[in-house]
Amino acid sequence: MNTKRQYKTYTSEFKTEALALISEQGYSVQEAASALGIANSLLYSWKQKAEEQANSTVVPDERTELLALRKEVKQLRMEKEILKKASAFFAKEMK
Numbered sequence: 001m002n003t004k005r006q007y008k009t010y011t012s013e014f015k016t017e018a019l020a021l022i023s024e025q026g027y028s029v030q031e032a033a034s035a036l037g038i039a040n041s042l043l044y045s046w047k048q049k050a051e052e053q054a055n056s057t058v059v060p061d062e063r064t065e066l067l068a069l070r071k072e073v074k075q076l077r078m079e080k081e082i083l084k085k086a087s088a089f090f091a092k093e094m095k
Helices: 012-023 029-036 040-055 060-094
Strands: none
Touching: 012 029, 012 040, 029 040
16 A cells, blocks of 8 residues: 655745744744644744745845756756766767
8 A cells, every 4th residue: 555645735825924923923933833733843944944035135036047947957967967878878889
């Protein structure tokens, strides 16, 4: 029996509201997580990401472009490795 674990996803609005409990209403992370029924570590990670984005000098459009470029670079590197292996294979075949 092969069962894949299902992870619950949360909307950006939910995350924003959860972080507002901490920053605007004075809840501790533990109190907010308990009230929302989520793990403390999850709320801590959302908080850390929000702080990183707030301290970042990259605007959202640049961030989107950066993520797309990183994805493209990863794809191109993978293709390059495939071509290296193929050329080595065909070089052996030619001998």
